[in-house]
Amino acid sequence: MEMLRREYNGIPLNKESVDPNPILQFSNWFKIAVKEIEHDPNAMILGSANRDRQPSTRTVLLKGFDEAGFIFYTNYESRKAKDLAENNKVSLTFYWPDLMRQIHIQGSVEKISEEMSDQYFKSRPAGSKLGAWASKQSSVIESRSDLEESLRSFEKKYSHSEIPRPPSWGGYIVNPHRFEFWQGRLNRLHDRIVYRKEGEDWVIERLSP
Numbered sequence: 350m351e352m353l354r355r356e357y358n359g360i361p362l363n364k365e366s367v368d369p370n371p372i373l374q375f376s377n378w379f380k381i382a383v384k385e386i387e388h389d390p391n392a393m394i395l396g397s398a399n400r401d402r403q404p405s406t407r408t409v410l411l412k413g414f415d416e417a418g419f420i421f422y423t424n425y426e427s428r429k430a431k432d433l434a435e436n437n438k439v440s441l442t443f444y445w446p447d448l449m450r451q452i453h454i455q456g457s458v459e460k461i462s463e464e465m466s467d468q469y470f471k472s473r474p475a476g477s478k479l480g481a482w483a484s485k486q487s488s489v490i491e492s493r494s495d496l497e498e499s500l501r502s503f504e505k506k507y508s509h510s511e512i513p514r515p516p517s518w519g520g521y522i523v524n525p526h527r528f529e530f531w532q533g534r535l536n537r538l539h540d541r542i543v544y545r546k547e548g549e550d551w552v553i554e555r556l557s558p
């Protein structure tokens with residue numbers, strides 16, 4: 350494991366230099382990640398905890414963000430959807446190793462409107478649309494061939510018509526109340542700048558690494 354050790358020497362991050370608005374600060378970093386990161390710069394780890402306080406994490410893709418929050422799409426009957434129905438408090442973590450940067454977001458999640466989900470579903474390639482019909486996400490299946498057979502049956506069903514959005518598929522938006530921007534620095538003295546919401550305002554603080 351020692352060979353995995355590396356020194357971090359990222360660009361300094363200060364309370365004074367960050368944008369007072371964490372969404373704009375996120376946007377600044379995200380733009381750089383999109384430019385610099387070869388694969389999946391929009392991949393984020395979604396953390397949930399169910400009614401029994403059992404945490405779970407999995408990767409999802411960020412598909413939009415603005416002042417209202419961070420949007421991802423998934424199956425509304427999946428394991429994560431059950432967690433979110435039981436407890437709407439979630440976390441999102443982006444890790445961009447090449448930039449020595451991590452962003453951790455905490456907030457509450459809710460479903461987006463059906464219209465918004467329809468709009469996004471329409472923009473997906475046919476294969477992804479059919480995949481959403483074919484997969485009952487997180488359910489136990491006998492074999493891979495069952496899944497492929499299911500895909501073929503939906504291919505046939507929708508071969509001459511537009512593929513509608515499955516009712517069990519759609520988006521969620523995470524409304525943030527805390528952000529932490531982490532920048533790797535020398536000698537493990539990393540920069541950590543936190544924004545926490547107080548009323549309508551964002552309070553900015555530095556944390557010890």
Ligand SMILES: Cc1cc2nc3c(=O)[nH]c(=O)nc-3n(C[C@H](O)[C@H](O)[C@H](O)COP(=O)(O)O)c2cc1C
Pocket residue numbers: 389392405406407408409410411421422423424427428429430486487
């Ligand atoms: C890079 C990457 C991106 C992913 N993006 C999504 C996504 O946007 N939506 C989704 O439902 N699952 C996505 N997945 C799969 C999830 O990580 C997970 O396996 C799936 O959603 C089932 O999770 P659950 O059983 O906790 O509900 C992605 C996986 C990876 C590795």
